[in-house]
Amino acid sequence: MIGRRVGILLLGLTVCVAASAAASADGVDAASFVRDGVGARAFGLGGAFVAIAEGSSAGFWNAASLADLEGVTAGGMYTDRFGQAIAFQSISASTIVTDGLGVEIGWIRSSIDDIPITGDEGDGVFSEAQNLVQANIGYRVFASELGQTDSRVMVSLGGGFKMYKHTLLEGQGSGTGVDLSALAAFTCPWGTVRLGWSSQDTLGTVIQWRGTDHNPANDVPWMNRIGGAVGLFDDRVLIAADVDLAVGREHLTRYRLGIEATPIPEFAIRAGASLSPAGRFQLAIGGTGHWQALTLDYAYLPNGILGGSHIFSLEIALDDLWRRSDAE
Secondary structure, three states, X not given: OHHHHHHHHHHHHHHHHHHHHHHHOOOOEOOHHHOOOOOHHHHHOOOOOOOOOOHHHHHHHOHHHHHHXXXXXXXXXXXXXXXXXXXXXXXXXXXEEEOOEEEEEEEEEEEXXXXXXXXXXXXXEEEEEXXXXXXXXXXXXEEEEOOOOOOEEEEXXXXXXXXXXXXXXXXXXXXXXXXXXXXXXXXXXXXXXXXXXXXXXOOOEEEEEXXXXXXXXXXXXXXXXXXXXXXXXXXXXXXXXXXXXEOOOHHHOEEEEEEEEEEEOOEEEEEEEEEOOXXXXXXXXXXXXXEOOXXXXXXXXXXXXXXXXXXXXXXXXXXXXXXXXXXO
Protein backbone atom coordinates (compact mmCIF):
# COMPACT_ATOMS: atom_id res chain seq x y z
CA MET A 1 0.00 0.00 0.00
CA ILE A 2 2.82 2.41 0.92
CA GLY A 3 4.63 1.65 -2.32
CA ARG A 4 1.48 2.32 -4.31
CA ARG A 5 0.97 5.68 -2.57
CA VAL A 6 4.57 6.65 -3.24
CA GLY A 7 4.11 5.68 -6.90
CA ILE A 8 0.97 7.78 -7.22
CA LEU A 9 2.69 10.73 -5.53
CA LEU A 10 5.69 10.53 -7.87
CA LEU A 11 3.34 10.24 -10.80
CA GLY A 12 1.45 13.31 -9.62
CA LEU A 13 4.68 15.30 -9.33
CA THR A 14 5.68 14.24 -12.84
CA VAL A 15 2.35 15.34 -14.28
CA CYS A 16 2.56 18.66 -12.45
CA VAL A 17 6.03 19.31 -13.85
CA ALA A 18 4.77 18.46 -17.34
CA ALA A 19 1.80 20.77 -16.85
CA SER A 20 4.10 23.60 -15.78
CA ALA A 21 6.26 23.07 -18.86
CA ALA A 22 3.23 23.07 -21.12
CA ALA A 23 1.95 26.25 -19.51
CA SER A 24 5.19 28.16 -20.03
CA ALA A 25 6.59 27.11 -23.41
CA ASP A 26 5.49 26.08 -26.86
CA GLY A 27 6.86 23.16 -28.84
CA VAL A 28 6.61 20.41 -26.19
CA ASP A 29 6.49 16.89 -27.69
CA ALA A 30 2.83 15.99 -27.20
CA ALA A 31 0.71 12.82 -27.45
CA SER A 32 3.43 10.61 -25.97
CA PHE A 33 0.75 8.21 -24.72
CA VAL A 34 0.50 6.62 -28.20
CA ARG A 35 4.15 6.93 -29.21
CA ASP A 36 4.89 3.24 -28.58
CA GLY A 37 1.68 2.09 -30.27
CA VAL A 38 -1.40 0.19 -29.23
CA GLY A 39 -2.51 -3.47 -29.10
CA ALA A 40 -1.15 -6.40 -27.10
CA ARG A 41 0.14 -8.28 -30.14
CA ALA A 42 2.11 -5.25 -31.35
CA PHE A 43 3.56 -4.65 -27.87
CA GLY A 44 4.55 -8.31 -27.63
CA LEU A 45 6.53 -7.92 -30.85
CA GLY A 46 8.43 -4.94 -29.45
CA GLY A 47 6.41 -2.56 -31.61
CA ALA A 48 7.74 -4.06 -34.86
CA PHE A 49 4.28 -4.05 -36.42
CA VAL A 50 4.04 -1.55 -39.28
CA ALA A 51 4.48 -4.24 -41.95
CA ILE A 52 2.17 -6.72 -40.16
CA ALA A 53 -0.65 -4.38 -39.04
CA GLU A 54 -3.35 -6.97 -38.41
CA GLY A 55 -6.25 -7.16 -35.97
CA SER A 56 -8.07 -4.45 -34.09
CA SER A 57 -5.07 -2.09 -34.00
CA ALA A 58 -4.29 -2.37 -37.73
CA GLY A 59 -5.53 1.10 -38.65
CA PHE A 60 -3.29 2.78 -36.08
CA TRP A 61 -0.15 1.05 -37.32
CA ASN A 62 -0.74 1.09 -41.07
CA ALA A 63 -4.08 2.10 -42.59
CA ALA A 64 -3.06 0.54 -45.92
CA SER A 65 -3.45 -2.89 -44.31
CA LEU A 66 -7.22 -2.32 -44.15
CA ALA A 67 -7.32 -3.16 -47.87
CA ASP A 68 -6.79 -6.80 -46.85
CA LEU A 69 -9.80 -7.01 -44.53
CA GLU A 70 -12.05 -10.04 -45.01
CA GLY A 71 -15.07 -9.15 -42.87
CA VAL A 72 -16.30 -7.16 -39.88
CA THR A 73 -14.14 -6.99 -36.75
CA ALA A 74 -14.41 -5.25 -33.39
CA GLY A 75 -11.88 -5.23 -30.58
CA GLY A 76 -10.11 -3.38 -27.84
CA MET A 77 -7.15 -3.24 -25.48
CA TYR A 78 -6.63 -2.48 -21.80
CA THR A 79 -3.65 -2.14 -19.50
CA ASP A 80 -2.78 -0.49 -16.20
CA ARG A 81 0.60 0.91 -17.17
CA PHE A 82 3.37 -0.06 -14.74
CA GLY A 83 0.67 -1.10 -12.25
CA GLN A 84 0.49 2.58 -11.23
CA ALA A 85 -3.21 3.28 -11.94
CA ILE A 86 -2.52 4.65 -15.44
CA ALA A 87 -5.41 3.31 -17.52
CA PHE A 88 -4.52 2.87 -21.21
CA GLN A 89 -7.25 1.47 -23.43
CA SER A 90 -8.62 1.38 -26.96
CA ILE A 91 -11.62 0.20 -28.94
CA SER A 92 -12.07 -0.06 -32.70
CA ALA A 93 -14.29 -1.48 -35.41
CA SER A 94 -13.39 -2.26 -39.02
CA THR A 95 -15.19 -3.60 -42.06
CA ILE A 96 -14.60 -4.44 -45.68
CA VAL A 97 -16.49 -2.13 -48.06
CA THR A 98 -15.62 -4.02 -51.21
CA ASP A 99 -12.76 -6.27 -52.27
CA GLY A 100 -9.57 -4.27 -51.72
CA LEU A 101 -11.22 -1.44 -49.76
CA GLY A 102 -11.59 -1.37 -45.98
CA VAL A 103 -12.35 1.22 -43.29
CA GLU A 104 -11.86 1.48 -39.54
CA ILE A 105 -12.78 3.82 -36.70
CA GLY A 106 -11.00 3.76 -33.36
CA TRP A 107 -10.63 5.46 -29.99
CA ILE A 108 -7.55 5.42 -27.74
CA ARG A 109 -7.49 6.84 -24.22
CA SER A 110 -4.95 7.26 -21.43
CA SER A 111 -6.11 8.54 -18.05
CA ILE A 112 -4.85 9.05 -14.51
CA ASP A 113 -7.30 9.69 -11.68
CA ASP A 114 -6.82 10.89 -8.10
CA ILE A 115 -3.45 12.59 -8.59
CA PRO A 116 -2.54 14.31 -5.28
CA ILE A 117 -2.19 18.09 -5.31
CA THR A 118 -1.42 20.56 -2.52
CA GLY A 119 -2.18 24.27 -2.69
CA ASP A 120 -3.15 27.33 -0.70
CA GLU A 121 -6.74 26.14 -0.62
CA GLY A 122 -5.84 22.77 0.84
CA ASP A 123 -5.05 19.27 -0.35
CA GLY A 124 -7.00 17.59 -3.10
CA VAL A 125 -6.81 15.45 -6.21
CA PHE A 126 -7.14 16.03 -9.94
CA SER A 127 -7.30 13.93 -13.10
CA GLU A 128 -5.53 13.92 -16.45
CA ALA A 129 -6.85 12.34 -19.66
CA GLN A 130 -5.64 12.09 -23.25
CA ASN A 131 -7.87 10.90 -26.09
CA LEU A 132 -7.31 10.08 -29.74
CA VAL A 133 -10.11 9.36 -32.22
CA GLN A 134 -9.20 8.00 -35.66
CA ALA A 135 -10.93 7.25 -38.96
CA ASN A 136 -8.80 5.20 -41.39
CA ILE A 137 -9.16 3.80 -44.90
CA GLY A 138 -7.06 1.39 -46.96
CA TYR A 139 -7.22 0.70 -50.69
CA ARG A 140 -5.45 -1.92 -52.80
CA VAL A 141 -3.97 -0.19 -55.85
CA PHE A 142 -2.15 -3.12 -57.42
CA ALA A 143 -2.33 -6.92 -57.35
CA SER A 144 -0.76 -9.29 -59.84
CA GLU A 145 0.35 -12.86 -60.31
CA LEU A 146 3.98 -13.28 -61.35
CA GLY A 147 3.93 -15.57 -64.36
CA GLN A 148 3.81 -19.31 -63.61
CA THR A 149 5.78 -19.07 -60.36
CA ASP A 150 2.86 -19.24 -57.90
CA SER A 151 3.96 -15.82 -56.66
CA ARG A 152 1.87 -12.72 -56.12
CA VAL A 153 2.50 -9.02 -55.48
CA MET A 154 0.05 -6.62 -53.81
CA VAL A 155 0.44 -2.90 -53.07
CA SER A 156 -1.97 -0.89 -50.93
CA LEU A 157 -2.20 2.73 -49.81
CA GLY A 158 -3.93 4.15 -46.79
CA GLY A 159 -4.76 7.30 -44.92
CA GLY A 160 -6.43 8.51 -41.78
CA PHE A 161 -7.82 11.55 -40.02
CA LYS A 162 -7.29 11.93 -36.28
CA MET A 163 -8.46 14.18 -33.47
CA TYR A 164 -6.62 14.68 -30.18
CA LYS A 165 -8.03 15.97 -26.91
CA HIS A 166 -6.03 16.45 -23.73
CA THR A 167 -7.50 17.66 -20.40
CA LEU A 168 -5.40 18.62 -17.39
CA LEU A 169 -6.62 20.64 -14.41
CA GLU A 170 -8.64 23.51 -15.91
CA GLY A 171 -6.96 23.34 -19.30
CA GLN A 172 -8.04 21.60 -22.49
CA GLY A 173 -5.89 20.99 -25.55
CA SER A 174 -7.11 19.79 -28.94
CA GLY A 175 -5.77 19.28 -32.44
CA THR A 176 -6.24 17.36 -35.68
CA GLY A 177 -3.79 15.42 -37.81
CA VAL A 178 -3.40 13.23 -40.87
CA ASP A 179 -1.71 9.84 -41.35
CA LEU A 180 -0.50 8.37 -44.66
CA SER A 181 0.72 4.82 -45.25
CA ALA A 182 1.73 2.18 -47.77
CA LEU A 183 2.07 -1.60 -47.69
CA ALA A 184 3.60 -4.01 -50.19
CA ALA A 185 3.33 -7.79 -49.91
CA PHE A 186 5.17 -10.39 -51.96
CA THR A 187 4.00 -14.01 -51.64
CA CYS A 188 5.96 -16.93 -53.07
CA PRO A 189 6.23 -20.70 -52.44
CA TRP A 190 8.77 -20.34 -49.62
CA GLY A 191 7.00 -17.57 -47.70
CA THR A 192 5.82 -13.97 -47.56
CA VAL A 193 7.67 -10.65 -47.47
CA ARG A 194 5.87 -7.49 -46.38
CA LEU A 195 7.20 -3.92 -46.41
CA GLY A 196 5.36 -1.13 -44.63
CA TRP A 197 5.58 2.63 -44.14
CA SER A 198 3.39 4.82 -41.97
CA SER A 199 3.64 8.60 -41.77
CA GLN A 200 1.86 9.54 -38.55
CA ASP A 201 0.90 13.15 -37.86
CA THR A 202 2.21 14.04 -41.30
CA LEU A 203 3.98 17.44 -41.36
CA GLY A 204 3.32 17.62 -37.62
CA THR A 205 0.17 18.15 -35.57
CA VAL A 206 -0.44 21.06 -33.21
CA ILE A 207 -2.41 20.70 -29.99
CA GLN A 208 -3.70 24.13 -29.00
CA TRP A 209 -4.43 24.66 -25.31
CA ARG A 210 -7.18 26.80 -23.78
CA GLY A 211 -8.03 27.55 -20.18
CA THR A 212 -4.40 27.88 -19.04
CA ASP A 213 -2.34 30.95 -18.18
CA HIS A 214 -0.27 30.74 -21.35
CA ASN A 215 -2.48 28.71 -23.74
CA PRO A 216 0.51 27.09 -25.49
CA ALA A 217 0.58 25.26 -28.81
CA ASN A 218 2.27 21.87 -28.31
CA ASP A 219 3.72 19.88 -31.20
CA VAL A 220 2.94 16.23 -31.91
CA PRO A 221 6.08 15.00 -33.74
CA TRP A 222 5.85 13.82 -37.33
CA MET A 223 6.66 10.13 -36.93
CA ASN A 224 7.67 7.84 -39.78
CA ARG A 225 7.54 4.13 -39.03
CA ILE A 226 9.32 1.95 -41.60
CA GLY A 227 9.49 -1.82 -41.36
CA GLY A 228 9.55 -5.23 -42.91
CA ALA A 229 8.32 -8.69 -41.99
CA VAL A 230 9.11 -12.17 -43.29
CA GLY A 231 6.67 -15.05 -42.88
CA LEU A 232 7.96 -18.62 -43.16
CA PHE A 233 6.29 -22.04 -43.14
CA ASP A 234 2.88 -20.67 -44.15
CA ASP A 235 3.41 -17.71 -41.78
CA ARG A 236 3.76 -20.01 -38.77
CA VAL A 237 7.05 -18.20 -38.08
CA LEU A 238 7.08 -14.41 -38.40
CA ILE A 239 10.11 -12.13 -38.07
CA ALA A 240 9.68 -8.34 -38.11
CA ALA A 241 11.95 -5.30 -37.81
CA ASP A 242 11.02 -1.61 -37.67
CA VAL A 243 12.60 1.79 -37.20
CA ASP A 244 10.77 4.86 -35.88
CA LEU A 245 12.08 8.17 -37.22
CA ALA A 246 10.62 11.41 -35.85
CA VAL A 247 11.32 14.40 -38.09
CA GLY A 248 13.44 16.88 -36.12
CA ARG A 249 13.27 14.74 -32.96
CA GLU A 250 16.26 12.40 -33.09
CA HIS A 251 15.81 11.45 -29.42
CA LEU A 252 12.55 9.69 -30.38
CA THR A 253 14.27 7.27 -32.77
CA ARG A 254 13.54 3.63 -31.93
CA TYR A 255 14.77 0.33 -33.41
CA ARG A 256 12.36 -2.58 -32.98
CA LEU A 257 12.57 -6.32 -33.51
CA GLY A 258 10.01 -9.07 -32.98
CA ILE A 259 9.53 -12.78 -33.62
CA GLU A 260 6.36 -14.86 -33.45
CA ALA A 261 5.70 -18.59 -33.71
CA THR A 262 2.30 -20.25 -34.27
CA PRO A 263 2.77 -23.99 -33.64
CA ILE A 264 -0.99 -24.62 -33.93
CA PRO A 265 -3.69 -22.34 -35.39
CA GLU A 266 -5.25 -21.76 -31.96
CA PHE A 267 -2.07 -20.59 -30.20
CA ALA A 268 0.92 -18.30 -30.80
CA ILE A 269 3.87 -17.06 -28.75
CA ARG A 270 6.08 -14.04 -29.40
CA ALA A 271 8.91 -11.89 -28.08
CA GLY A 272 10.28 -8.50 -29.01
CA ALA A 273 12.58 -5.66 -28.05
CA SER A 274 13.04 -1.97 -28.74
CA LEU A 275 16.19 0.15 -28.47
CA SER A 276 16.82 3.90 -28.53
CA PRO A 277 20.09 5.55 -29.62
CA ALA A 278 20.56 6.62 -25.99
CA GLY A 279 20.56 2.97 -24.92
CA ARG A 280 17.03 2.65 -23.58
CA PHE A 281 16.16 -1.03 -23.96
CA GLN A 282 12.72 -2.60 -23.56
CA LEU A 283 11.96 -6.31 -23.70
CA ALA A 284 8.51 -7.78 -24.33
CA ILE A 285 6.86 -11.18 -24.43
CA GLY A 286 3.35 -12.27 -25.31
CA GLY A 287 0.98 -14.80 -26.74
CA THR A 288 -2.33 -15.34 -28.52
CA GLY A 289 -5.23 -17.71 -28.05
CA HIS A 290 -8.00 -18.28 -30.63
CA TRP A 291 -11.41 -19.77 -29.89
CA GLN A 292 -14.07 -19.74 -32.59
CA ALA A 293 -14.67 -16.04 -33.41
CA LEU A 294 -12.63 -14.72 -30.45
CA THR A 295 -8.95 -13.81 -30.29
CA LEU A 296 -7.23 -12.94 -27.00
CA ASP A 297 -3.76 -11.35 -27.09
CA TYR A 298 -1.50 -10.79 -24.10
CA ALA A 299 1.82 -8.97 -23.65
CA TYR A 300 4.08 -8.28 -20.70
CA LEU A 301 6.56 -5.40 -20.62
CA PRO A 302 8.92 -5.51 -17.60
CA ASN A 303 10.19 -2.32 -15.99
CA GLY A 304 12.55 -2.58 -13.05
CA ILE A 305 11.87 0.96 -11.83
CA LEU A 306 8.16 1.66 -12.32
CA GLY A 307 6.85 -1.90 -12.52
CA GLY A 308 5.76 -4.20 -15.32
CA SER A 309 2.75 -3.74 -17.59
CA HIS A 310 0.26 -6.50 -18.38
CA ILE A 311 -1.55 -5.76 -21.65
CA PHE A 312 -4.69 -7.50 -22.87
CA SER A 313 -6.47 -7.25 -26.22
CA LEU A 314 -9.71 -8.94 -27.25
CA GLU A 315 -10.98 -9.18 -30.83
CA ILE A 316 -14.26 -10.52 -32.21
CA ALA A 317 -14.68 -11.53 -35.86
CA LEU A 318 -18.33 -10.54 -36.13
CA ASP A 319 -18.90 -12.08 -39.55
CA ASP A 320 -17.66 -15.45 -38.21
CA LEU A 321 -19.96 -15.06 -35.24
CA TRP A 322 -22.94 -14.31 -37.49
CA ARG A 323 -22.18 -17.30 -39.70
CA ARG A 324 -22.04 -19.58 -36.66
CA SER A 325 -25.36 -18.21 -35.42
CA ASP A 326 -26.97 -18.76 -38.83
CA ALA A 327 -25.61 -22.32 -38.95
CA GLU A 328 -27.02 -23.09 -35.51
